[in-house]
Amino acid sequence: MATPLTVSPLARPLPDLATVEGVRLSAVAAGIRYAGRTDLMLAEFVPGTIAAGVYTKNLCPGAPIDWCRQALKTPTARALLVNAGNANVFTGRAGRQTVEDCAEALAAHLSCPKDEIFLASTGVIGEVLPPERIINALPAAQQGLSADHWEQAARAIMTTDTFPKAARRDITIDGTPVRIQGIAKGSGMVAPDMATMLAYVMTDASLPQDVLQTLLSRFSQKSFNAITVDSDTSTSDMLMAFATQQAQHSKITDADAPALSEFRTALQEVLQELALLVVRDGEGATKQIRIDVTGATSDISAHKVALSVANSPLVKTAIAGEDANWGRVVMAVGKSGEPADRDTLAVGVGGVWIAKEGSVVPNYDETPVVAHMKGQEIDITVDLGLGSGSATVWTCDLTHGYIDINGSYRS
Amino acid sequence: MATPLTVSPLARPLPDLATVEGVRLSAVAAGIRYAGRTDLMLAEFVPGTIAAGVYTKNLCPGAPIDWCRQALKTPTARALLVNAGNANVFTGRAGRQTVEDCAEALAAHLSCPKDEIFLASTGVIGEVLPPERIINALPAAQQGLSADHWEQAARAIMTTDTFPKAARRDITIDGTPVRIQGIAKGSGMVAPDMATMLAYVMTDASLPQDVLQTLLSRFSQKSFNAITVDSDTSTSDMLMAFATQQAQHSKITDADAPALSEFRTALQEVLQELALLVVRDGEGATKQIRIDVTGATSDISAHKVALSVANSPLVKTAIAGEDANWGRVVMAVGKSGEPADRDTLAVGVGGVWIAKEGSVVPNYDETPVVAHMKGQEIDITVDLGLGSGSATVWTCDLTHGYIDINGSYRS
Numbered sequence: 047m048a049t050p051l052t053v054s055p056l057a058r059p060l061p062d063l064a065t066v067e068g069v070r071l072s073a074v075a076a077g078i079r080y081a082g083r084t085d086l087m088l089a090e091f092v093p094g095t096i097a098a099g100v101y102t103k104n105l106c107p108g109a110p111i112d113w114c115r116q117a118l119k120t121p122t123a124r125a126l127l128v129n130a131g132n133a134n135v136f137t138g139r140a141g142r143q144t145v146e147d148c149a150e151a152l153a154a155h156l157s158c159p160k161d162e163i164f165l166a167s168t169g170v171i172g173e174v175l176p177p178e179r180i181i182n183a184l185p186a187a188q189q190g191l192s193a194d195h196w197e198q199a200a201r202a203i204m205t206t207d208t209f210p211k212a213a214r215r216d217i218t219i220d221g222t223p224v225r226i227q228g229i230a231k232g233s234g235m236v237a238p239d240m241a242t243m244l245a246y247v248m249t250d251a252s253l254p255q256d257v258l259q260t261l262l263s264r265f266s267q268k269s270f271n272a273i274t275v276d277s278d279t280s281t282s283d284m285l286m287a288f289a290t291q292q293a294q295h296s297k298i299t300d301a302d303a304p305a306l307s308e309f310r311t312a313l314q315e316v317l318q319e320l321a322l323l324v325v326r327d328g329e330g331a332t333k334q335i336r337i338d339v340t341g342a343t344s345d346i347s348a349h350k351v352a353l354s355v356a357n358s359p360l361v362k363t364a365i366a367g368e369d370a371n372w373g374r375v376v377m378a379v380g381k382s383g384e385p386a387d388r389d390t391l392a393v394g395v396g397g398v399w400i401a402k403e404g405s406v407v408p409n410y411d412e413t414p415v416v417a418h419m420k421g422q423e424i425d426i427t428v429d430l431g432l433g434s435g436s437a438t439v440w441t442c443d444l445t446h447g448y449i450d451i452n453g454s455y456r457s
Numbered sequence: 458m459a460t461p462l463t464v465s466p467l468a469r470p471l472p473d474l475a476t477v478e479g480v481r482l483s484a485v486a487a488g489i490r491y492a493g494r495t496d497l498m499l500a501e502f503v504p505g506t507i508a509a510g511v512y513t514k515n516l517c518p519g520a521p522i523d524w525c526r527q528a529l530k531t532p533t534a535r536a537l538l539v540n541a542g543n544a545n546v547f548t549g550r551a552g553r554q555t556v557e558d559c560a561e562a563l564a565a566h567l568s569c570p571k572d573e574i575f576l577a578s579t580g581v582i583g584e585v586l587p588p589e590r591i592i593n594a595l596p597a598a599q600q601g602l603s604a605d606h607w608e609q610a611a612r613a614i615m616t617t618d619t620f621p622k623a624a625r626r627d628i629t630i631d632g633t634p635v636r637i638q639g640i641a642k643g644s645g646m647v648a649p650d651m652a653t654m655l656a657y658v659m660t661d662a663s664l665p666q667d668v669l670q671t672l673l674s675r676f677s678q679k680s681f682n683a684i685t686v687d688s689d690t691s692t693s694d695m696l697m698a699f700a701t702q703q704a705q706h707s708k709i710t711d712a713d714a715p716a717l718s719e720f721r722t723a724l725q726e727v728l729q730e731l732a733l734l735v736v737r738d739g740e741g742a743t744k745q746i747r748i749d750v751t752g753a754t755s756d757i758s759a760h761k762v763a764l765s766v767a768n769s770p771l772v773k774t775a776i777a778g779e780d781a782n783w784g785r786v787v788m789a790v791g792k793s794g795e796p797a798d799r800d801t802l803a804v805g806v807g808g809v810w811i812a813k814e815g816s817v818v819p820n821y822d823e824t825p826v827v828a829h830m831k832g833q834e835i836d837i838t839v840d841l842g843l844g845s846g847s848a849t850v851w852t853c854d855l856t857h858g859y860i861d862i863n864g865s866y867r868s
Contacts, residue, residue, distance in 0.1 A: 106791030106799040136787045136799065138816025171784025172817055276770040359687040359770070359855075360863055367864030373582025376547045380517030388517040388547065405549025406583055444770075445864075449857050452771055453778030 056326035056334055056422060056442070057209040060200070064214060065193040066227050067250040068092035068290025072190035073202035076183035079131025079169060086180060087202040088187040089126040089246070090156065095290045097123035097164060098259035100266050102283035108135035110165040111284065113145045117161045121255035123288055124162040126246060127152055127180070127187075128203050130231075134167040134175040147177040155188050166244055166284055168231065169205050200229040203244055206451055207233045207327050213319035215312035220305045222295035224251045226316050228287075232324035233275070245270065245285045245320050250292040251309060260301040261313055262287045269317035272349070273440045274356050275328035276448070285317075325440045330447025333365055334440065335424045341392075342435030347384045352439035354382035355426065362444035368419040370395045370412070379428055390431030397425065467737035467745055467833060467853070468620040471611070475625060476604040477638050478661040479503035479701025483601035484613035487594035490542025490580060497591060498613040499598040500537040500657070501567065506701045508534035508575060509670035511677050513694035519546035521576040522695065524556045528572045532666035534699055535573040537657060538563055538591070538598075539614050541642075545578040545586040558588040566599055577695055579642065579655055580616050611640040614655055617862055618644045618738050624730035626723035631716045633706035635662045637727050639698075643735035644686070656681065656696045656731050661703040662720060671712040672724055673698045680728035683760070684851045685767050686739035687859070696728075736851045741858025744776055745851065746835045752803075753846030758795045762839065763850035765793035772837075773855035779830040781806045781823070790839055801842030808836065 068091060076086040099118050101111050127148060134141045145165055153160040167175060200210035214227040228247035247262075266285055296305060326334055337355050342348035355361055358378040364371035372393045379386050379393075389404040396418025399407055418424065424443075480502060484495040510529050512522050538559065545552045556576055564571040578586060611621035625638040639658035658673075677696055707716060737745055748766050753759035766772055769789040775782035783804045790797050790804075800815040807829025810818055829835065835854075 103794075104788065104791035105794075105797045106787050106802065133784075136784060136812060136816060138800075138814065140816065171782075171787060172812065174817075359859070363860055363863035366860065369864070371582075373544075373547060376517045376582060377515065380515035383514075383516075386516045389549075391517065401547060401583065403549065405547060405551065406585075444860065446857050446860050448770070449774055449777065449855065449860060452774035453780070453856075 053208045054327050055332055058323060058326060060197060060210060060212050061214050063196040063212055064225060064227065066225050066248045066290065067292035068095060069248045069288070070191040070193050071195040071199040072187050072192065073195060073198035074183050074187045074190060076129065076179045078129050078175070078179055084198065084202040085130045086183050086187060087128045087199045088191065089199065089248070090191050091123050091125065091288055092290050092292065093124065095123050095288050096121045096253070096255045096258060097286060097288050098255060098262045099284065099286040100263055104283070106136060108133050108167060109137060109141035109145045110134055110167050112142070113149065114164050114166070114284065117164055120161045122162050123164055124156050124158040125152055126164045126166070126286070126288070128166040128168070128244065129175070129180055130203050130205050131169040132167060132173055132175040133169045133171050135171040137172065137174050140174045144175050144177045148180050151181045151184055155184055164286065168203065168244055196227065196229065203229070203231040205231065205233065206329055207231050209327055211320060211323035211327065213316045213323070215316050217308035217312045219251060219293065219295040219298070219309055222293050224293045224295065224309065225249060226309070226312050228316050228320050230320040230324055233327045233329050247287040247313070247316055248290070249287070250290050252291040252293050252295060253289045253298055257298055257301045258287055258289050261310060265314040265317045268438070269314070269321040272438060273321045273325050274353060275325065275331070275442055322440060325442050328442035329451045330445040330449070331442030332445055333422055333424050333443045335365060335426065335442060337426045337428070337439045337441070338436070339428045339430065340436045341430040341432055342437070343385045343433040344435040345437055346435070348435040348437035349439065350384050351379055351382045351386070351428065351430065352437045354378045355428065356439045356441035359444055362441070365419070365424055366443040366445045370400070370415045370419050372400045375426060375428065376401070385432055386430055387432065392429040392431065394427035395419070395425065464619045465738050466743055469734060469737060471608060471621060471623050472625050474607040474623060475636060475638065477636050477659045477701065478703035479506060480659045480699070481602040481604050482606040482610040483598050483603065484606065484609035485594050485597045485601060487540065487590045489540050489586070489590055495609065495613040496541045497594050497598060498539045498610045499602065500610065500659070501602050502534050502536065502699055503701050503703065504535065506534050506699050507532045507664070507666045507669060508697060508699050509666060509673045510695065510697040511674055515694070517547060519544050519578060520548060520552035520556045521545055521578050523553070524560065525575050525577070525695065528575055531572045533573050534575055535567050535569040536563055537575045537577070537697070537699070539577040539579070539655065540586070540591060541614050541616050542580040543578060543584055543586040544580045544582050546582040548583065548585050551585045555586050555588045559591050562592045562595055566595055575697065577655055579614065607638065607640065614640070614642040616642065616644065617740055618642050620738055622731060622734035622738065624727045624734070626727050628719040628723045630662060630704065630706040630709070630720055633704050635704045635706065635720065636660060637720070637723050639727050639731050641731040641735055644738045644740050658698040658724070658727055659701070660698070661701050663702040663704050663706060664700045664709055668709055668712045669698055669700050672721060676725040676728045679849070680725070680732040683849060684732045684736050685764060686736065686742070686853055733851060736853050739853035740862045741856040741860070742853030743856055744833055744835050744854045746776055746837065746853060748837045748839070748850045748852070749847070750839045750841065751847045752841040752843055753848070754796045754844040755846040756848055757846070759846040759848035760850065761795050762790055762793045762797070762841065763848045765789045766837065766839065767850045767852035770855055773852070776830070776835055777854040777856045781811070781826045781830050783811045786837060786839065787812070796843055797841055798843060803840040803842065805838035806830070806836065
């Protein structure tokens with residue numbers, strides 16, 4: 047049982063949530079691990095809905111990840127079933143059987159092929175997840191389906207999360223109103239690599255699968271793949287998008303079609319907003335940290351330098367202590383292994399350049415930096431002075447809260 | 458000023474220290490940063506002493522690192538001067554001038570060329586280190602030189618260390634008695650890459666520079682390069698060996714000479730002992746953790762997998778909480794990016810296999826593992842089941858102590 051957690055000081059209230067045509071959701075208490083809370087989320091899609099997904103690159107993925115990768119070969123989706131409390135990871139043949147049994151049971155309820163069912167599990171690793179509790183809860187889950195149950199759904203997938211996470215954008219495609227709305231969970235074991243903890247975005251747009259997949263993959267790079275809480279890439283990371291095809295706009299065949307201009311921006315914003323909510327609920331987080339790296343030899347190199355800073359325990363503990371310890375930023379840049387030259391390196395905090403060309407700037411006045419460090423949103427800028435590569439990564443500070451949560455999560 | 462630190466529960470008493478012919482040491486209080494303690498260590502070597510060294514691979518090294526790399530081109534050494542409290546890193550032209558001034562002053566005292574002076578600084582990054590305090594302290598340092606002042610020397614180079622660190626071996630080369638004795642410091646910002654925090658090994662052996670350098674580089678791989686406290690590779694890492702040529706054994710020309718058999722073993726043991734002392738004084742450490750990886754596709758791959766486990770905040774916090782959370786070990790193996798197959802992976806703790814072939818072993822009895830987790834020395838074994846590559850890495854747990862120390866180190 048997880049220790050009761052106080053709500054993150056960086057929590058954001060849910061946005062004003064609306065319905066997405068073709069999507070109904072429900073949340074029930076299946077008693078998988080937690081007492082007195084919902085832990086099973088069902089999303090049902092209108093027939094003809096197509097899915098796109100990106101999954102963890104961790105080489106020891108959970109059984110549901112394997113299932114989804116396989117199911118995505120048939121891009122139509124009728125349902126998404128997510129449980130919290132048990133990740134069904136490293137559970138061998140029993141884990142594969144659980145996934146198979148749950149998918150079959152839900153497919154029978156919805157009268158659809160089982161490869162139209164997408165599954166996810168999040169929680170403790172290495173314990174067998176018995177299918178019965180989930181299967182027994184399916185009738186109640188089906189009965190509870192409603193187009194309005196977005197908040198309930200966002201809450202049911204939480205583990206060490208301290209607040210539910212959602213984002214919404216209303217835009218148009220060729221003049222036709224279209225909505226994008228998503229939910230996410232994630233707090234620890236967050237260093238997504240090509241995917242995220244769990245995030246689901248639904249839209250009523252009428253898009254072919256390859257267009258949705260292309261845009262999802264593209265925008266995951268600068269959203270979920272640009273955040274880290276603790277450098278630990280989960281075995282269950284999953285980002286999926288579902289398009290119900292209900293909006294009556296012109297036919298789209300190309301991810302870069304001009305008609306999708308608003309859609310692209312909105313999808314990118316929704317993914318970034320959800321990713322930042324995960325950072326803001328990082329285990330023990332008291333500050334959100336943004337790291338901008340410029341002047342790198344390439345964008346990829348800039349991304350690696352930014353991650354090296356974002357994952358440095360010394361940088362993160364200094365920020366927790368409200369100390370603008372830029373020397374640790376220099377250390378983290380240098381240890382990244384990426385091209386860097388001490389004598390062209392500049393480091394700034396809160397918009398103030400502290401160090402340039404290998405040493406502290408003359409007459410450096412710490413006052414505005416000290417004030418910035420007391421805030422909740424900390425900006426670190428690194429200019430490598432070598433080229434035009436750039437990247438931005440978001441993380442949170444490392445505090446006693448992280449130790450509290452993870453020294454006792456399982457027991 | 459560093460917060461007063463309680464002594465690590467993993468502290469080891471100093472071994473019975475002896476003299477090394479040709480080496481005299483002293484420690485003085487130069488008032489560089491700390492009050493009421495020594496912070497400047499001088500080691501003087503008999504003329505003809507040769508030096509070998511390996512240095513940080515961090516691309517933003519401190520000015521003393523640059524100096525030593527240059528000075529090592531002339532392998533003879535007359536002195537080593539180390540200050541604590543200020544790392545003289547990212548201090549630009551002023552930092553280079555400080556190094557130059559200190560080396561010149563000490564060379565004048567000892568009537569030797571300045572490239573026979575080796576320098577090191579450890580402490581805060583980014584603050585200018587004024588040379589005057591060091592130069593003014595040199596007469597007292599020279600006057601205090603004694604063949605017996607090893608403990609004083611080990612104490613003078615400490616920063617957040619909570620106990621002094623030394624190791625000693627007495628062996629023979631071709632029947633002639635030879636001694637190897639070393640000191641080290643290090644507690645945080647420890648993830649040495651080809652070197653260490655600060656470690657100095659002295660021997661009276663009569664060895665050519667290339668032999669000493671070859672052996673030092675070789676053994677640093679399985680000692681200092683196999684430890685990590687927090688994944689943060691310092692800008693000041695330095696491991697040096699000094700051979701005073703005083704022992705009257707047969708002439709050695711080859712690092713693999715049979716006559717050096719005992720010497721090689723002893724040097725490797727001294728380096729490993731010093732490296733483990735650094736882990737045992739890891740900031741906030743309450744447990745020493747050993748990670749053995751076998752069955753990898755290569756030794757290099759095994760080393761990367763072991764480091765991925767050793768640097769995982771989730772693994773380290775679980776161990777702090779005495780939780781044998783092997784699922785987090787699986788996650789850390791999978792995120793390393795190295796070849797791994799969930800279905801051939803085995804994980805053991807305290808000599809008990811918990812998981813094999815993709816799931817928990819049948820009838821797994823947690824009792825002996827729970828008992829093991831309550832101890833101070835934790836063993837984790839990972840078998841990848843793919844090849845014959847193996848590696849061992851040592852680390853410590855991640856506790857509230859680490860947050861306390863690093864959230865307030867500078868202020």
